[in-house]
Amino acid sequence: MAGVTDQAYRLIAKEMGCSFVYTEMISDKALVYGNERTESMLRISDTERPIAVQLFGSDPKIMARAAKITQELASPEIIDINMGCPTLKIVRNGEGAALMRNVPLARDIVEAVVSAVNAPVTVKMRMGWSRELINAVELAEAVEAAGAALVTIHGRTREQFYSGTADWDIIKDVKEAVSVPVIGNGDIRSPQDAKRMLVETGCDGVMIGRAALGNPWLIRDTIVFLSTGTELPPPTYEERASFALRHLDMLIQLIGEKAAVPKMRKHAAWYVRGIPGAASARIRINASRTRDEMARALEVAFLDPLC
Numbered sequence: 001m002a003g004v005t006d007q008a009y010r011l012i013a014k015e016m017g018c019s020f021v022y023t024e025m026i027s028d029k030a031l032v033y034g035n036e037r038t039e040s041m042l043r044i045s046d047t048e049r050p051i052a053v054q055l056f057g058s059d060p061k062i063m064a065r066a067a068k069i070t071q072e073l074a075s076p077e078i079i080d081i082n083m084g085c086p087t088l089k090i091v092r093n094g095e096g097a098a099l100m101r102n103v104p105l106a107r108d109i110v111e112a113v114v115s116a117v118n119a120p121v122t123v124k125m126r127m128g129w130s131r132e133l134i135n136a137v138e139l140a141e142a143v144e145a146a147g148a149a150l151v152t153i154h155g156r157t158r159e160q161f162y163s164g165t166a167d168w169d170i171i172k173d174v175k176e177a178v179s180v181p182v183i184g185n186g187d188i189r190s191p192q193d194a195k196r197m198l199v200e201t202g203c204d205g206v207m208i209g210r211a212a213l214g215n216p217w218l219i220r221d222t223i224v225f226l227s228t229g230t231e232l233p234p235p236t237y238e239e240r241a242s243f244a245l246r247h248l249d250m251l252i253q254l255i256g257e258k259a260a261v262p263k264m265r266k267h268a269a270w271y272v273r274g275i276p277g278a279a280s281a282r283i284r285i286n287a288s289r290t291r292d293e294m295a296r297a298l299e300v301a302f303l304d305p306l307c
Contacts, residue, residue: 006024006041008253011045016216017219024058026053034065059109064112067079068116068117079120082104086126086158100158110148111147118216122151122152127153130158134170137170141177144180149181150181152183155171169201172202175201183203189211191218191222194225198226214271215270244268244271248261250263261294263287265286
């Protein structure tokens, strides 16, 4: 998730037991042109491994060069190609979900990247571009033939963005059509959802995305539920406050207080989602300029009985 899955967030996910994490989407052109900020996104600690670096682009040669650079700088366990991002600034360049409208190009990109690196190459896609163009099975078969080692399917079209309900039937269809592992994605909001997706689609694993924003405990709870059937109680307000504050401090250590506090605002807003007085808490959060102000905003939100 762009702007979210930085190193601090990945370490949090790992702490919660996540078996595999992904970097934010990384531009192939930015890597090839030596953009310093983009290269910094490839700084990976051993604690985060195994990890996938997710690249996006639309030119097979540039994607191959970016993948080689990725391998040289980060040695990720997997290089993932994004064919699912729905945002306008991505698709208008023929990247992300736009590749679902050009299966031959998508296949060529996978072939080029597979030929350029030693790491397994995987693909993240949606069910299609629109209701009129649902072609995840066709694309999955094409990228498998091109050498992809795994595919992940989000059960929405590009037109849907994140609205409506994810269609898990397409995940089942892809699983039945290819021999490589298939990961299901979309509407995993509870441990029970994860179990239901595995049973209904036959997929090999589930990917949790937006539902973990402000609720990393969902990862832990899902792992425990799938392995033991136990339903864990939700975290207390004290636990949520303490964890959010630690998240802030991890960001400060990573990028410095001046940059971390503004970046933490969205995370803090997710942490307070659903609590009494959340609207007032978000006002205080968005007004925070320093670490102490943000910490106080979180403490008031979770621990002040008058909030």
